[in-house]
Amino acid sequence: MPIYRGGAFVDDTWRVLGDDEVADRGAHVIVSLERWRSEPQLRTGNVGVILRAGEEPDVIADGLVDAPLIVITFAKFTDGRGYSVARALRERHAFKGEIRATGDVLLDQIPLMLRCGFDAFEITHGPTIAALGRGYLPGLALSYQRPVGGSRRYSTVVRPSQASRQVAQEQNDGAGQA
Amino acid sequence: MYRYDEFDAAFVRSRTAQFRDQVARRLAGEISEEQFRPLRLHNGLYLQLHAYMLRVAIPYGVLSARQLEQLARIARKHDRGYGHFTTRTNIQFHWARLEETPDVLDLLADVDMHAIQTSGNCIRNTTTDPYAGVAIDEIEDPRVWAEIIRQWSTVHPEFLFLPRKFKIAITGAAEDRAAILYHDIGMRIVKGKGGETGFAIYVGGGQGRTPYVAEELRSFLPKEQLLSYLEAIMRVYNLHGRRDNLYKSRIKVLVKALGIEEFRRQVEEEWSKIDHVSIDLPQEEYDRIAAYFAPLPLVPGPITDAGVEKRRREDASFDSWVRNNVLPHRVAGHVIVNILLKEPGKVPGDATADQMEAVAALARAYGHDEIRVTYQQNLVLPNVALVDLVKVYDGLVAAGVAVGNYELITDIISCPGLDYCNLANARSIPVALEIAKRFADQSVAEDIGRLRLNVSGCINACGHHHSGNIGILGVDKKGTEHYQITLGGSPGDDAEVGTILGPSFPAEAVPDAIETIVATYRAHRREGEVFLATYRRIGQAPFKEALYGAPNSGASSRKQLQEA
Incomplete structure (x- = not known):
């Protein structure tokens, strides 16, 4: 299934691995947090982790800081726990890998997710796929909150009085806006 | 008061545009009702019993005259000529139409207002x-x-x-x-x-x-x-x-x-x-x-005014209104005026478009352009010079919002109840109106003194019955509307949750029950003691006995009351 990332759909190079499946050497696979914990040897390869809805990892103890991909599941789009998990990953742990939303991911929530540090989306909802396919993403261009580190790909203008700090932060991050 | 800068103004405009697009996608079937629900709730649109209800944010209850006039215009054009002020100090329009809502939001944006986060599982109006x-x-x-x-x-x-x-x-x-x-x-x-x-x-x-x-x-x-x-x-x-x-x-x-x-x-x-x-x-x-919130440059004046004193001597209604509704201001020669939306026979918290415009005009002429909304569902002119008080009162009389029952038993907080709300078990407004009628005699209400009476139509407690000195809760009892009475609640520094007194009453028995409770208080009170103080001193028992009879005869009188 294609993944929405950086303003376009791209082919997904990752595959979710069942808990009893053996990982092919070098393949990009996603495992459950239990498996990630119980098989530390996985952590050196191209292995991402999927979190169930509401699952909170101990990022440091679990050695997730350098993981290339963390997938956060939204069992229902009204379950907002994933926003807090993503934001803590970016802000507290300076997580640099991909944060991907999966599950009940809908068009009107994607801008909010971008602002919380998500940068990739696995989408099954037809009208959402169609809208994004035409380049349509109906978020607000303005925000009272400063952008979360890592969400710099999403363009927002914050309060003028905070703008100077935003500019400084973006220069530190070394990135422009999408 | 706060004024939008370019950023705030652009923000609410872009929010309205966003919602207009969401409504269009909903009407085109691209979003299901379930998916649309939180989007509309985040923009104040709530589905009630008969129609959509649009709840407009009044941040921390502060309004300018221009904003209140705009609410009047919306009431006239997009509702049935009135609005309902809520316990969250917002205003609700009960007859909103989905397709028109983005237009209403544009009208709000014209005067630095919005309906953002007045509903839904998010942070609401502070x-x-x-x-x-x-x-x-x-x-x-x-x-x-x-x-x-x-x-x-x-x-x-x-x-x-x-x-x-x-x-x-x-x-x-x-x-x-x-x-x-x-x-x-x-x-x-x-x-x-x-x-x-x-x-x-x-x-x-x-x-x-x-x-x-x-x-x-x-x-x-x-x-x-x-x-x-x-x-x-x-x-x-x-x-x-x-x-x-x-x-x-x-x-x-x-x-x-x-x-x-x-x-x-x-x-x-x-x-x-x-x-x-x-x-x-x-x-x-x-x-x-x-x-934006720097104190107004008010000029201190004399703390008494001959015109006010003369009118008080000549006009008992004015005298009572001043005594109950007018409070001291920080600056000498000024007062705080409480405007009660609790006229006998009127829905608590409701104001007509004409009344909103009248209050706005008074605020502009005599109130430094500022109005407050209270969680008791009333309005306030916070900055009135004492020399203008008679003119303000006459303006309120003309508008039909000059009752002087601030924090008296007839200053009732009530939710919309089963007349409007699909959550309610029972009607709230008719019960509130009937009680207000029983205590319509201002001298009786004043003699009873400070007493908070709250009515909720269901357990969600939008009428704050738990914190009423007397709380009334609508319940469903085998398909009929019944009301449970709690006593001793308080919302303030001595906050306490009221205690249920006993079995519930059918609607028609509620006003008698309230009269019995008030009579019991008057019989037991000491000099200068308000209802809550008497209740805390003597406890539940005397009230229980007056309502349900002595403990050993409880069953029969209870039966009697239920069948009354």
């Missing part, structure tokens, strides 16, 4: 002291912080899908007039050891099915660290509040389940990990917002 900035007992103006919280919480991307709705109240005065202990977060501005100001923070209060008075979370928080601390509370709640059961999803249930010590530990731990500097407000931004 309420405060209706006398903020003018009260004599104020430490610091809480409106500055209420506005800061408004901006911080507006479309905060992390906290729009909380387990449940979230309400914050703040007071800056010695006396709590904002019922802060009945909020998810209550905040009180206090002085620290060195004389610096900060916040005492309370958490986990609320009404509804399981009423709780909030517990102290922190006795002193330096004020410049407020936003990072609020984020820590919100994050703990967002991650750990229950999502499996609607009735157990408020923060109060989490606080009770963990215990206040463990909840505090989690918040402090979260707070210690948050980058405060990136969240707390820069000083220059605080200064920018605070400047």
Whole structure:
């Protein structure tokens, strides 16, 4: 299934691995947090982790800081726990890998997710796929909150009085806006 | 008061455009009703019994004359000529049409207003002291912080899908007039050891099915660290509040389940990990917002006025209105005028478009262009010169909003009830009206004195019955509307949840029951004792006995009452 990332759909190079499946050497696979914990040897390869809805990892103890991909599941789009998990990953742990939303991911929530540090989306909802396919993403261009580190790909203008700090932060991050 | 700058103005415009697009996609079938629901709730649109209801935000209850006039225009053009002021100090239009809602939001944006986050599982309008900035007992103006919280919480991307709705109240005065202990977060501005100001923070209060008075979370928080601390509370709640059961999803249930010590530990731990500097407000931004709330340059005047005194001697209604509704102002020669939306026979909190315009005109002429909305569903002119008081009163008489029953038994708080709301078990408004009729004699109401009476049509407690000195709760009893009575609730500094007195009454028996309760109070009260004080001194028993008979004859009189 294609993944929405950086303003376009791209082919997904990752595959979710069942808990009893053996990982092919070098393949990009996603495992459950239990498996990630119980098989530390996985952590050196191209292995991402999927979190169930509401699952909170101990990022440091679990050695997730350098993981290339963390997938956060939204069992229902009204379950907002994933926003807090993503934001803590970016802000507290300076997580640099991909944060991907999966599950009940809908068009009107994607801008909010971008602002919380998500940068990739696995989408099954037809009208959402169609809208994004035409380049349509109906978020607000303005925000009272400063952008979360890592969400710099999403363009927002914050309060003028905070703008100077935003500019400084973006220069530190070394990135422009999408 | 706060005025939008270019950023705020552009923000609400883009929000309206966004919602217009969402409505169009809903009507085109691209979004299901289930998917649309939180989007419309985040923009104030709520589906009621007969129609959509649009709830417009009145941030911390502050309005200008121009804004109130715009609400009147909306009432006339998009509703049936009136609006309903709520206990969250917002205004509801009960007959909104989905297709017209974006147009209404545009009209609001024209006067620096919006309907953002007035519904849904998000941070709602922050309420405060209706006398903020003018009260004599104020430490610091809480409106500055209420506005800061408004901006911080507006479309905060992390906290729009909380387990449940979230309400914050703040007071800056010695006396709590904002019922802060009945909020998810209550905040009180206090002085620290060195004389610096900060916040005492309370958490986990609320009404509804399981009423709780909030517990102290922190006795002193330096004020410049407020936003990072609020984020820590919100994050703990967002991650750990229950999502499996609607009735157990408020923060109060989490606080009770963990215990206040463990909840505090989690918040402090979260707070210690948050980058405060990136969240707390820069000083220059605080200064920018605070400047809007600088005290008005009022010229002190004499504390008595011959015209007012003369009219008081000649006009008993005016005299009673002054005695009950007019409060002292910080600046000599000025007063605070309470305008009660509690005319006999009128729905508590309702105002017609004409009344809104009349109040707006008075505010412009004599009130320094400012109006407040209170959680008791009334209006306030916070800055009236004593020399203008007679003119203000005459204007209110002409508009039909000059009753002088502030905080008397007829100043009833009521939810819309089964007449409008699909959650209700019973009607609230007819019960409130019938009780108000029984005590319509102003001399009787004044003799009874301060007494808060609240009516809710269901256990969700929008009429705040738990915190009423007398609380009335509509329940469904085998398909008929019955009402449970609680006594001893209080919303203020001595906040307490009322206690259920006994079996419920059918609608027609409620006014008699209230009369019996009031008669019992009058028989037992000591000199100068208000209802709540008498109740606390003598307890439930005398009231119970008066209503249900002596303990051993309880069954028969109960039966009698139920069949009455």
